[in-house]
Amino acid sequence: MSENSNNMSDNSNNTEMVMPKVQISKMMHSAVGSYLEPGSEAIHQINTAWWIDETRLNIEPRWQSVEGRLLQATQMAALRPSTLSKSIVHGILGLSPSEPLPEFSNRSSMNIMLWNCRGAGNKIFCKNFKEIVRTHRPDVVALFETKVMFSSMGLFFNNLGYTTSTIVDPMGRVGGIWLIWNPTQVSVNAFVANQQVIQATVQMKDYED
Secondary structure (H helix, E strand, C coil): CCCCCCCCCCCCCCCCCCCCCEEEEECCCCCEEEEECCCCCCEEEEECCCCCCCEEEEEEEEEEEECCEEEEEEEEEECCCHHHHHHHHHHHHCCCCCCCCCCCCCHHHCCEEEEECCCCCCHHHHHHHHHHHHHHCCCEEEEECCCCCHHHHCCCCHHHCCCEEEEECCECCECCEEEEECCCCCEEEEEEECCCCEEEEEECCCCCC
8 A cells, every 4th residue: 555544653662552443444446435533543454356456545634524523534546547457457467458357256365464563572562463363363474573582472372373383583683574374274385484584375275375
């Protein structure tokens, strides 16, 4: 996304953080709008057609009166017109303009979360991670800049269902990449793991790797 209202803060500080309420916004191609109460926050989880590669979230710098309530408007839309996006995908797949694009009806049944958490292992991280898992139930999670050893987490991830992992621990207090997953939902095979990157294939029933 070009803009997103969900900006994870640095968890290495001691400031108490409260996860915002979740505002689910289903979007295919045409813009979708929603409204926020004054002073509220929201995580916008956008479900788009698979051939849309970029979307934009606009938060209006003004308040609107809706049925007597003062609300702030948000709007999401694809950055490219539908015809242009489809034309680009047709070219990538080697299809003629008259051929239909393939359907991936179950594409949204696998959730992958990537989080530059900038510090794991403290109470703030653990609290927010539990809330994210409760809300979004990701099958695969990649955590970056963990800054602590994975062993210091004990059974924290196991108790949330992430019992399998590929780990690159930090060098001192620098770096760290943890790739964890729920083996009842997906199978992950990591074939490169170093301080800069983990490369892996993810396999799930009814999906290609």
